[in-house]
Amino acid sequence: MPPRPIVHLELHTGDLRAARTLYAELCGWRPEHVETRHGSYLALEMGRALGGGIVECATRRPVWLPYVEVADVAAATERARVLGAAVRLEPREGPAGWRSVVATGAGGELAFWQPKR
Secondary structure, eight states: OOOOOEEEEEEEESOHHHHHHHHHHHHOOEEEEEEETTEEEEEEEOSTTOEEEEEEOOOSSOEEEEEEEOSOHHHHHHHHHHTTOEEEEEEEEOSSEEEEEEEETTTEEEEEEEEOO
């Protein structure tokens, strides 16, 4: 299997405002507020080909969620399940593509991303 690239990095935090300020000042990542039909999102311009964002949610501690691009999000999710991962978010469609989230005790959480072509 060829290596799959990380194409998006998303921070889940309980304090969006503080995280936005920190990364803008520390790394120069420019935030952009985006409205979607599913709610709002804070996108981050991280440079080069990697996109990012911040989601405010009820989390015990801030955690980064890498998005790995795959050809078929349903197949990748099922493969993870067969390998012992718990599926946190079944494949679902969004405005720009499909995603799912899986988790393992040893490997943490990982999102699969299939962009619309």
